Amino acid sequence: xxxxxxxxxxxxxxxxxxxxxxxxxxxxxxxxxxxxxxxxxxxxxxxxxxxxxxxxxxxxxxxxxxxxxxxxxxxxxxxxxxxxxxxxxxxxxxxxxxxxxxxxxxxxxxxxxxxxxxxxxxxxxxxxxxxxxxxxxxxxxxxxxxxxxxxxxxxxxxxxxxxxxxxxxxxxxxxxxxxxxxxxxxxxxxxxxxxxxxxxxxxxxxxxxxxxxxxxxxxxxxxxxxxxxxxxxxxxxxxxxxxxxx
Numbered sequence: 739x740x741x742x743x744x745x746x747x748x749x750x751x752x753x754x755x756x757x758x759x760x761x762x763x764x765x766x767x768x769x770x771x772x773x774x775x776x777x778x779x780x781x782x783x784x785x786x787x788x789x790x791x792x793x794x795x796x797x798x799x800x801x802x803x804x805x806x807x808x809x810x811x812x813x814x815x816x817x818x819x820x821x822x823x824x825x826x827x828x829x830x831x832x833x834x835x836x837x838x839x840x841x842x843x844x845x846x847x848x849x850x851x852x853x854x855x856x857x858x859x860x861x862x863x864x865x866x867x868x869x870x871x872x873x874x875x876x877x878x879x880x881x882x883x884x885x886x887x888x889x890x891x892x893x894x895x896x897x898x899x900x901x902x903x904x905x906x907x908x909x910x911x912x913x914x915x916x917x918x919x920x921x922x923x924x925x926x927x928x929x930x931x932x933x934x935x936x937x938x939x940x941x942x943x944x945x946x947x948x949x950x951x952x953x954x955x956x957x958x959x960x961x962x963x964x965x966x967x968x969x970x971x972x973x974x975x976x977x978x979x980x981x982x983x984x
Contacts, residue, residue, distance in 0.1 A: 764792025
């Protein structure tokens with residue numbers, strides 16, 4: 739129970755890595771604010787957490803909408819009085835070839851994967867800077883470091899998250915004791931790829947059943963590791979690849 743009574747907001751908490759992280763945080767003793775667009779899905783996660791003796795509340799939130807994001811932070815403050823941890827997991831991955839011009843999807847990735855983080859950080863900073871304490875975990879990807887055909891825009895958003903996290907750390911850690919951690923997973927067993935609509939790319943990709951993958955719980959455990967180290971230690975980045983991949 740190393741995170742007992744800590745207040746943690748998790749975006750993208752309705753499924754995949756976000757859901758696994760929310761459950762792991764609750765198991766570690768944190769009081770979790772579950773944020774995602776679909777309240778019904780969040781209610782199911784809340785029930786699972788409470789069935790295991792944890793504590794959670796639901797804050798239906800679209801991270802592209804600043805009003806909703808600020809309302810999410812206010813729900814945390816009204817319920818628990820503070821915000822100690824922010825895990826930015828909300829994200830989209832509709833890969834596509836640039837020549838096929840999926841502009842709407844490109845813009846949505848920027849809005850969610852990058853601007854969504856800017857909005858959540860904006861919303862929690864007043865509390866964390868006042869407390870001179872906090873931990874922000876940003877979900878990037880190995881795709882922010884290793885580019886491939888079809889991943890230009892997604893990789894660009896994740897490279898931006900890595901750079902943003904470094905800048906946040908430089909400004910916030912020395913002055914306000916706010917730790918920043920970037921998580922950079924390889925392939926994870928989630929439904930992110932189901933958002934791909936580019937038929938040419940889908941035809942080209944070799945996503946076989948035997949492809950090595952991490953599980954969402956692997957990523958959640960890495961986040962718990964970073965969060966539970968002593969305050970003197972800041973895990974800047976964690977890059978995870980599935981065993982069996984180069």
